[in-house]
Structure formats: structure tokens, C-alpha cells
Amino acid sequence: MSRATVLGSGSWGTAFAKVLADAGTDVTMWARREELAASITDDHENKDYLPGIELPSSIRATSDPVRALDGADIVVLAVPSQSLRANLEAWTDSIPPQATLLSLAKGIETGTLMRMSQVISQVTGADPSRVACLSGPNLARPIAEGQPAATVIACSDSQRALEIQKSCATGYFRPYTNSDVIGAEIGGACKNVIALACGMAAGVGYGENTLASIMTRGLAEIIRLGVALGAKPSTLSGLAGVGDLVATCSSPLSRNRTFGERLGSGGSLESAQEAAHGQVAEGVKSCTSVRALAESYDVEMPLTDAVHRVCHGGMSVPDAVGHLLGRRIKPE
Ligand SMILES: NC(=O)c1ccc[n+]([C@@H]2O[C@H](COP(=O)([O-])OP(=O)(O)OC[C@H]3O[C@@H](n4cnc5c(N)ncnc54)[C@H](O)[C@@H]3O)[C@@H](O)[C@H]2O)c1
Numbered sequence: 106m107s108r109a110t111v112l113g114s115g116s117w118g119t120a121f122a123k124v125l126a127d128a129g130t131d132v133t134m135w136a137r138r139e140e141l142a143a144s145i146t147d148d149h150e151n152k153d154y155l156p157g158i159e160l161p162s163s164i165r166a167t168s169d170p171v172r173a174l175d176g177a178d179i180v181v182l183a184v185p186s187q188s189l190r191a192n193l194e195a196w197t198d199s200i201p202p203q204a205t206l207l208s209l210a211k212g213i214e215t216g217t218l219m220r221m222s223q224v225i226s227q228v229t230g231a232d233p234s235r236v237a238c239l240s241g242p243n244l245a246r247p248i249a250e251g252q253p254a255a256t257v258i259a260c261s262d263s264q265r266a267l268e269i270q271k272s273c274a275t276g277y278f279r280p281y282t283n284s285d286v287i288g289a290e291i292g293g294a295c296k297n298v299i300a301l302a303c304g305m306a307a308g309v310g311y312g313e314n315t316l317a318s319i320m321t322r323g324l325a326e327i328i329r330l331g332v333a334l335g336a337k338p339s340t341l342s343g344l345a346g347v348g349d350l351v352a353t354c355s356s357p358l359s360r361n362r363t364f365g366e367r368l369g370s371g372g373s374l375e376s377a378q379e380a381a382h383g384q385v386a387e388g389v390k391s392c393t394s395v396r397a398l399a400e401s402y403d404v405e406m407p408l409t410d411a412v413h414r415v416c417h418g419g420m421s422v423p424d425a426v427g428h429l430l431g432r433r434i435k436p437e
Pocket residue numbers: 113114115116117118119136137154183184185186188192209210211212243244245246383384385387
């Protein structure tokens with residue numbers, strides 16, 4: 106039986122810990138607050154992030170990262186992207202030297218413009234072959250409820266990808282392996298930005314034609330960036346690309362889509378942030394880093410640029426729509 110440590114007890118860390126335990130993996134979770142750790146271990150519930158979901162009684166949780174990491178084969182990193190570096194700096198010395206490091210985070214680091222697997226290798230010194238990413242249409246609550254879904258485990262080392270696949274395959278969760286880490290990470294980070302755009306459009310009152318146009322043209326710009334960085338187009342037309350884009354852009358459960366909707370219906374960035382109650386909408390920060398990454402590769406990402414202008418440039422949603430539709434007309 107493999108042993109997994111899930112670092113981060115938010116919505117996805119908790120839902121994925123349940124998937125691992127349901128697949129027969131031995132799971133320890135780390136939570137920032139001891140009372141949350143105690144409620145996971147003793148009450149088998151994460152009342153703050155997944156209230157009403159019964160967790161397997163085999164899952165233990167602690168607020169001590171050293172205890173949590175002891176003997177781990179798989180270290181699952183389930184904290185928000187922009188906090189990963191600082192958290193990892195504190196954890197690195199306790200990570201077992203042969204463990205596989207699996208990132209669940211979907212973002213691009215601001216400032217460095219690094220993907221999460223790059224941050225992980227840089228901070229821990231782990232060879233990139235030890236670093237994997239999991240990405241796909243995986244909204245946390247429906248998965249915790251046991252609704253069927255599929256995902257992608259991307260790792261350049263196929264043996265490690267297979268080990269992770271085995272550790273989390275259940276009757277309701279179907280992981281596929283893929284060697285394209287760049288594609289999986291770019292798909293996961295960029296779809297959050299496009300989901301913000303879809304939310305903004307829905308908030309204004311636009312319907313399915315508009316949303317489908319944003320998703321499709323959003324995919325086009327994600328593929329342009331991914332290919333420039335070395336991703337395979339097939340990854341972006343798979344679960345970690347189209348699959349996640351459709352789920353996130355369409356679901357009222359998506360934090361990114363909901364955040365965009367609040368902006369589209371006239372809310373300010375501050376009020377949308379307040380309404381999120383500390384839950385992270387990764388696209389709000391990643392729109393800046395994705396846009397900068399695209400610029401540095403001379404890739405055009407007009408939707409990402411528009412989201413950035415609304416979130417950080419003071420542009421209104423109607424003005425951003427006008428700006429997008431006023432662009433030069435061209436072939437598809
Ligand atoms: N929620 C989902 O449905 C879902 C699904 C797939 C991927 N993801 C990705 O997984 C990552 C984690 O998301 P989540 O939904 O579990 O987030 P969340 O906001 O629900 O929880 C974040 C967790 O990280 C911890 N944390 C540690 N350091 C932190 C810091 N400095 N700032 C904020 N939180 C800190 C929090 O205590 C909390 O336990 C994100 O990158 C997200 O995009 C989320």
C-alpha cells in the first residue's frame with residue numbers, strides 16, 4: 106500500500122485525500138490549524154471546506170508538517186499557487202528524498218512566471234522526473250460526493266505516473282497518465298482566467314452563444330501559449346485542457362466563474378474577494394502572470410488581456426467587451 110501525505114486541507118486537498126483513501130492508499134493530511142486537523146481525524150469531516158461530506162475514518166490529519174511527511178511515498182501539494190513557494194521552503198527538509206511530488210495547484214507564479222512543477226523543483230532541488238501534476242475537470246465537492254470524473258496525472262517519469270494513477274483510481278475517479286507536464290499545467294492555470302471571462306459575461310446577462318464563443322476562443326489562446334512553451338496540442342484538447350475549461354467555465358461551483366460573475370454584475374474586486382470568504386480564485390492573480398508569460402513568448406492572448414484589464418487595470422466589463430469586439434477581424 107502506498108503512503109500519501111496531502112499538504113493543504115482546503116476543498117480540493119480534502120476531496121483528493123478522500124479519493125486516495127477510497128483507492129486504498131494510506132493518507133495523512135496536514136492542516137494549518139490544529140482544530141481543523143482534529144475534526145478531520147476525530148469527526149471525519151472538514152466542516153470549514155467540505156461540510157456534510159463524510160471522510161474515510163482511515164484519514165488522519167495533523168498541523169505538524171514533519172509528522173505528516175514521515176514515510177510518505179507521494180507528497181501531494183494542495184495549497185494555492187501563490188503560497189506554494191513559501192510553504193515548500195518550510196517543508197523541504199522533511200520531504201523524504203525519493204518521494205514523488207504531486208502538484209494539485211492551478212496557477213502561474215507571479216513575478217517568476219514559473220509553472221508549479223518548476224517552483225517545486227527549484228525550491229526542493231528535486232529532479233523534474235520526481236515532480237508530477239494532476240489536472241482535469243475536478244470541482245472538489247462533486248468528486249467528494251462520489252460523482253464520476255476523470256483526470257490527468259502528468260509526469261515525465263512514466264513509472265511514477267503509473268504509481269500515482271494506481272494510488273487514486275476508484276469506482277468514481279478515473280486518472281489517465283500523460284508525460285506532458287507543461288500541457289497539463291498550462292491548461293489548468295489558463296482555464297481559470299477564461300472562467301473569469303465567462304463569469305463576467307454571465308454577470309452582464311449574456312447567454313450561451315457568448316459563453317461558447319469565449320470558451321472556444323479561450324481554448325485557441327491557451328493552445329497558442331501551450332505550444333509556444335512546448336506542450337502537446339493533444340493534452341490541451343484532452344481532460345486537462347478542454348475538459349477542465351468546460352467544467353470550470355460552466356459550473357456555478359467554480360470559484361473563478363463565480364468571481365467573474367460578481368464583477369460582471371457590477372461588483373468591485375474588493376467586494377468579490379470578500380464574498381469569496383478566503384477561498385482562492387486563482388485566475389485573479391494568474392491573469393497577470395499568464396499575460397506576462399504570453400508577452401515574453403510573443404503570443405497573443407486577447408481574452409486573458411481583457412480579464413487582466415478588468416481585474417487590475419480599472420476597465421469595466423462592458424468596456425472590455427467593446428475592446429475585444431473592436432479588434433481587427435480575421436480568419437479563424
Ligand atoms: N477546489 C477545487 O475544486 C479545485 C479542484 C482542482 C484544483 N484546485 C486547485 O487546488 C489548489 C488548492 O485549492 P483548494 O480549492 O483546495 O483551495 P482552498 O482555498 O479551498 O484551500 C487552500 C488550503 O491551503 C492552505 N494554505 C496554506 N497556506 C496558505 C496561504 N498562504 N494562503 C492560503 N491558503 C493557504 C489553506 O489553509 C487551505 O487548507 C488551487 O491551486 C486550486 O486551483 C482546486
